[in-house]
Amino acid sequence: MIYEPSNIDLFKEKAQLWASSFSTVCILDSNNYSDPFGSISLMIAVGKTSEFKSDKLQDFKDLQNFLNKHPEEIIPGYLTYDLEAYFFIPNYLLTFKKGKVEIKATDPYAIINAIELIDIKVEAINFHGTIKNRMSRQEYGTAFQKLQEHIFKGDIYEINLCQEFYSENSSLNCFAAYKELNSISPTPFSCFLKHENNFIISASPERFLSKKGEKLISQPIKGTAPRGKTPEEDNEIKNRLKNDLKEISENIMIVDLVRNDLTRSAKAGTVKVEELLGLYSFKQVHQLISTISCTIKPGIESTTTIQNTFPPGSMTGAPKISAMNLISQYEKGNRGLYAGSIGYFNGNNDFDFNVVIRTLIHNSETGYLSFHVGGAITAYANENAEYQECLLKASAINKLLS
Template identity: 40%
Template sequence: MNRTPEIFALNNFTEFRIQMLNWSNRFNVFCLLDNQHYNFSAPAFECLLAVGSKKNITLQSGNAFEKLKHFYKENNGWLFGHLGYDLKNETEKLSSANFDGIGFDDMHFFVPDVVLKLTEKEVYIFCDDDAKEIFDAIQSESLSIPVNKQSDLDIKNRISKTAYIDTIQKLKQHILRGDCYEINFCQEFFAEDAVIDPLYVYHKLIQLSPNPFAALYKLDDKFCICASPERYLKKEGNKIFSQPIKGTSKRDLVNKENDLQNKNYLSANEKEKSENVMVVDLVRNDLSKVCKEGTVKVDELFGVYSFPQVHQMISTISGQVKDNIDWIDIVKATFPMGSMTGAPKKRVMELIEHYEQTKRGLFSGAIGYINPDGDFDFNVVIRSIFYNASTRYLSFKAGGGITFYSDAEKEYEECLLKAEAMRKVLE
């Protein structure tokens, strides 16, 4: 693929974005990364879209990272794809035996036929074919958002409220015994015999809950419809940084005074701050494995950011990577992300496997890209709807960090709060 893009002026960003998504749906594989007009750390684009697959690699945990290295050396350019949570089985010598209704592989990356990078005023097209032809084909697409074709969905909880609260009590006993300090525990909501139009659901989800690390990812018959607010890891030159989220409170868009109180609650609440600090320490430890000594630092601690559904506490940790280190080794040393596991990592992942009822799969994994310069950016796959069009199985998960001071009822309510946008979109 040509490393130098052709650039075309955009008359209407919003219209072109709809046309671009409608055009992308003709491909078996595509990956849209969508910034949703947030200005966290001066984004290089508003949308990045990869369509078609010249070459790809699909892997299960075992020797996946090493095989990805060989694949990348042979295809040193744009690469898009995902890292599934169960790569933990390779990084920490663990195993997974829980039910998985969706079926994403542990790892998949593809070399795209076409990459489109959108800013507000321009589109950059990277391809080997005629870029003008592609631009014209997109502009000839419909301006309509797909209509809702979904069946009535019967969304069920995988575990009951009583079972959830009982599990939290058991996890707190593990913390009391010193097995762990904090554990991220999640539950699944699911529907069987579900018929949805993923493009329609994506448009609806980001309308209700626009977030800076949104993504729409299609891999043949499997879809991830993602409205994530969280970055896992970004590399820019010799710098990497991670932005874990720990701490959530509800928005009140009707009463501004209440909304401000909810926001200030995060900054003042010792439990929320202690959770955040634990994850920051874990991320600092992970980054120190691949960064030059003395360069890992906390750029922002306890930053509170407001999103349409919730306020979130976000910290930023950065470091300078060691010379001549492979980007894949950076990912391997830090994956899965600490905000979705807890501490210490290996033990809590054993407990997660024991107490959660289903495999996480792509949930709490990452979707992202590597550019021709070897820089990358990956999100944390949360606030996401997963859909297998062949089996008609639909799933979304939500959870939170459990500490000894966690109130099980409140944790359950926080779970429902995080799942609210997904449930609203589907119902």
């Protein structure tokens, strides 16, 4: 049914708080960013009637078979960098568009009443723990220099080096942390996902891949700069970013990689760059974003188009396989969900997935908390500048936890 609350913003806030009490929930919020390729402003999926799990998704056909069994359902979930997968069919689904909410439930009026009775309270994040670096500053520098040597030797021409910040035996009010992070850093692909003891709190600004009908869209981000303290300084920083040859070259290299990835799913001659080096501003940073699209060739299943492009090129480097082999050699520890993707299948095998960056992960049973940050290394990259960019990308989560 379609419900039109008298106060849509208040109903959204209550609905998210109501959903957070369930053991399985996925909240995807675009934060009202204008997006010609998206289809919802807020989605809340609660409970599960069925689920798909895989410790190592070697064959995407298993996931496709699961989707084929539920052709009309919206199915949220995630893929980790190492191809662990989790997707579920929600018990209750709320999708918000233009001041109205569509509620899919056996008794939607019971859902409305339960949400309207929610008492909004501001809860403390209550983080207790000590944040540590998986990679010291010196170790980062050594890895950076070694990877740049690989570039000079011609093994690769760009690579994304990432590092983990973590806390053991920590505690956190995860939903309060999500609300606060979404306030500090509202982004078009923010997410709160809870599955049993695992919590994902994401402020991702980046789309990995979207399918609408016969069209695939990818929007890699390469190029980051901080916001200015005054309008004049902000404009100056934007202009520097737009003309930064190193940032431009990073972005164009990944655009070429994504074009190549999309070719595997595309009708001949349909891969095109719709926007190159678009400058977009978020609350914490400015970013250079390019948009690449193609028309899908007949007979290609949705999950195959994901398999043909996964993991996101902006998080690996180029050539992709060579870069991934070096990533496993030089990064300390596994990426896990970081550099993977969260999103949903939207019935009829359409989908929309983000890139998991600017994301906090917490296990409430073990107390392990983790977030990664990274940046691209090219022949022109400066070690200290790249390290400072990592700290900039971590600033919203560090502010949250401090």
